[in-house]
Amino acid sequence: MENASKWSRKDLIGIEELTREEIEIILEMAKSFKATIERSRKKVPTLRGKTIVNLFLEPSTRTRVAFEVAAKRLSADVVTVQGSSSSQVKGETLKDTALNIQALSADMIIMRHSAAGAPKYLSKYIDVPIINAGDGAHEHPTQALLDAFTLIERFGSLEGKRITILGDILFSRVARSNIWALTKLGAEVTLAGPSTLVPERFAKMGVHVCHDLKTSIKDADAVMLLRIQRERQTTTHFPSLGEYTALFGLNKKRLEWLKEDALIMHPGPINRGVEIDSDLADSGRSVILDQVTNGIAVRMGVMYLCMGVSENSLAEPLPL
Numbered sequence: 001m002e003n004a005s006k007w008s009r010k011d012l013i014g015i016e017e018l019t020r021e022e023i024e025i026i027l028e029m030a031k032s033f034k035a036t037i038e039r040s041r042k043k044v045p046t047l048r049g050k051t052i053v054n055l056f057l058e059p060s061t062r063t064r065v066a067f068e069v070a071a072k073r074l075s076a077d078v079v080t081v082q083g084s085s086s087s088q089v090k091g092e093t094l095k096d097t098a099l100n101i102q103a104l105s106a107d108m109i110i111m112r113h114s115a116a117g118a119p120k121y122l123s124k125y126i127d128v129p130i131i132n133a134g135d136g137a138h139e140h141p142t143q144a145l146l147d148a149f150t151l152i153e154r155f156g157s158l159e160g161k162r163i164t165i166l167g168d169i170l171f172s173r174v175a176r177s178n179i180w181a182l183t184k185l186g187a188e189v190t191l192a193g194p195s196t197l198v199p200e201r202f203a204k205m206g207v208h209v210c211h212d213l214k215t216s217i218k219d220a221d222a223v224m225l226l227r228i229q230r231e232r233q234t235t236t237h238f239p240s241l242g243e244y245t246a247l248f249g250l251n252k253k254r255l256e257w258l259k260e261d262a263l264i265m266h267p268g269p270i271n272r273g274v275e276i277d278s279d280l281a282d283s284g285r286s287v288i289l290d291q292v293t294n295g296i297a298v299r300m301g302v303m304y305l306c307m308g309v310s311e312n313s314l315a316e317p318l319p320l
């Protein structure tokens with residue numbers, strides 16, 4: 001908690017721009033908040049009187065609900081605006097939408113958008129903090145933070161741990177944010193999947209690239225499976241989902257290729273029977289629902305830190 005005063009960012013746009021120390025400050029805050037939400041009285045008064053707007057212009061279940069629950073645990077008022085019910089459908093620009101939300105007394109905007117760079121663009125025009133809840137195939141910073149938090153809960157540290165991210169890397173903001181987060185925290189990251197979805201150029205990010213399933217997972221301490229994002233693919237990246245499953249799907253038989261204590265992760269939503277079989281997703285090796293739960297504490301930490309900078313109040317820590 002004492003490190004919170006070192007946090008200096010109003011916005012959280014991506015993990016790429018964060019230092020290891022900044023990532024660790026968020027994870028430390030999340031650990032404190034996880035302890036508070038495990039109490040019988042789960043709410044803290046930290047953001048009482050603040051209004052947080054969830055501007056979700058792309059579908060979401062986990063991220064939207066987790067941000068909403070996190071804001072309510074911090075005693076903030078929450079308003080959710082979704083794409084289909086916003087005036088975006090009448091042709092309003094994103095900038096006008098955000099300026100109007102700010103004029104309606106929002107103290108923070110949580111934003112999901114299909115365009116990479118949308119939160120960064122808005123942060124130039126909006127005074128209140130902007131938190132990126134996923135922008136196109138660019139970044140999903142709070143997902144990577146909750147993934148790192150979940151791994152550190154199990155392993156103590158990520159230093160030297162081998163993490164394989166398997167699936168649709170090319171179109172995945174989760175993969176990009178995780179590559180930055182996990183490597184900065186000392187993990188050895190392997191990206192795996194068909195060469196069309198895992199191009200060799202990703203190796204420039206300081207990771208291994210592998211196109212053979214068995215080789216890619218046999219030494220892993222954790223395997224993070226990703227959904228095939230058909231909605232983002234504009235050309236054919238493989239012949240069929242069936243072929244993908246045959247070559248790269250994780251099933252009971254292939255579980256034997258993994259180390260006995262290797263963890264199975266997935267950011268959700270899962271396409272059961274495509275990238276992972278149900279019996280594995282629901283097995284004791286899976287930490288998928290732990291990831292979801294940890295998303296609340298991580299988002300409380302992010303909102304607390306960014307609001308503190310916006311309010312210039314971290315010199316006097318906000319009450320927990």
Ligand code: CP
Pocket residue numbers: 059060061062063064134140143267268269
């Ligand atoms: N992991 C994730 O971003 O899930 P949602 O799309 O449901 O928010």
